[in-house]
Amino acid sequence: MNAVATTNAPTPVSVFAWLVKREYWEHRGGFFWTPLIVALVFISIVLLVLITADITAHQHGINVSGMNLGQLAEKMTAENTVKFAAGVDIGLLGMSAPIGIALAFVVFFYLLGALYDDRRDRSALFWKSLPVSDLSTVLSKVVAAVLVAPLLATAAIIMLHLAFLTLTSLYAMLHGVNPLPLLWSPDHLIALWLKLLILIPINALWALPTVGWLLLCSSFVRSKPFLWAVLLPLLVGAIVAWINLLQQFALPSGWYWKNIFGRIVFGVVPGGWVSAGLARVSNVNGDINVGLNKLDFMHNFLSVDGLLNVLMSRELWIGAVAGVAMIAAAVYFRQKRTETYA
Template identity: 40%
Template sequence: MKTMKWLIKREMWEHKGMLFWAPVVVATLIAVLALAAIFLGHNVNFNDDGDAISIGKVTIEGAMRMRIVQTMSQAYMASAMPVLMMLSFLVFFYCLGALHDERRDRSLLFWKSLPVSDFTTVLSKVLLALVVAPLITIGVGTLLSLLILLAGCVMMLAHGTNLFGAVLATPDFYLTPLRLVGLLPVYILWALPTVGWLLMVSSMARSKVFLWAVGTPLVTSLLLVWAEKALHFGINAGWFVTHVVDRILLGVIPGSWLVFEADKIELNHVPHELAVPETIFGASWSTLGGTSLWLGVAAGVAMIAAAVYMRRRREEG
């Protein structure tokens, strides 16, 4: 356990700019733009069923006030969506260079001189990509969302409506970020095939890692489409793209499982009510009952095992 802890720390030291500072910089830019829009705008607008309502200087009470409180407490984490989407790029490119870069700069020879197994080293990279990086991103996104929510409440107060007490008394205000953390196991399982594929390619390719990782499945897809249309081989190229290519290239995108399993899940919600966050949370966990998920997990584990084997054999680029 202590060895794993130091391996993860070592990875963070080497990739802190990518995995920590990049989300912080993006969140800072979003905060500056959002705060400028809130405090420099002429009016505060609330979108109710698609209609923009100008708040003006009128104190809001009754049903409209409760609707605003409900929307703010349930959807305030939406401010973190750009940061969360950025996670997919960070994990993708980190895994792509995780095993290739240490061969290219010859640092692999140094790390192999230490009493640490290849399996433990590769596992530390998997944990950083699937656990540490998402937690960092969620933390940064949560702070960003709270800051923007606070600014919104301050502006509402300046316009005559105090929402602080009502928002803080709403359970969804506390449950929304917890539900996001609760989706981490779902993300890990769905992202495993992509992480496994990228690590395997990173351990095998001597150069042009991105082209091998992305070009190989895309070229294979084009060949299958050509064989299906021109040669009439009876190959289902669409199935290959959906169940193989998409899974090994897009699995690290947060929420991708809602697209992969769109025909099997339903985001049922009350009309005129938000479909987030409880409905999405339940629908996300329901995807764990699908066969395709566990086939992908098995494939991801197998590719990680292949990456461990290749790291054991290759000591130079």
């Protein structure tokens, strides 16, 4: 009997996986349905725009048909093909922005209530009665915020891309235009989607200061966590600006708002690390070709070199260390506090 009981005992990995599943099921509306609904709304708008464009073109006698994009693709040089693919990438990423913004809002408010809500409804006492450590509980919320939610949002983005390309292709085919050679390059699309998946851990590292700060507020404050999470950094920034504290350290006046306030409040916005990559490009290449280098980086910010620039930036790793420290503090207060004044 003891051997059977030992065999069936849950392992730490299985317990942690169960905790992550719990976070998903309790917040499925935000994690799963929000990006899916945003994608469906965007596709509906695209469909309405195509219908409106077709009706308007018909009313004004405009006829676009008979274009052979296959012949056009054959005549394009390798450089032009790369530029066209980059243009498609930029267009697809641009239409993904609403899902990224929705993801940022979902993750922000999820983290803000992740530990506070358990204390407000006293369910923290129930979870503490189970053989689950506070460290595992907090880390499961971190994983849900920086991995599970972005993975589901990326899936919605890929679905959005496929739906958009399908609608555009059908519209083009109805007008005698063959879009397949230029829009449906398998290597190009798969590379783009793989890069979106690679961005998830980079966004996670960049978001750690915000994740840590929001969890710290969620675990510590006894009422109104939003005011603590947002108004406290705003108040500190106003005081720092008023007494000109940063000037004593030869720092520009906007340093606090960019590196402290921006990182702990807006770090969950996908792609917030782009500015760090641009800054590193400028520092490495000097001032002569800074403008050109910035344009190149923005054009290829999903390239291997662009991502390496981000991973080698001090801003990323200093923020990550600060985020880990705040997450550790959140674990500590999770152990000590079980009540709120809400």
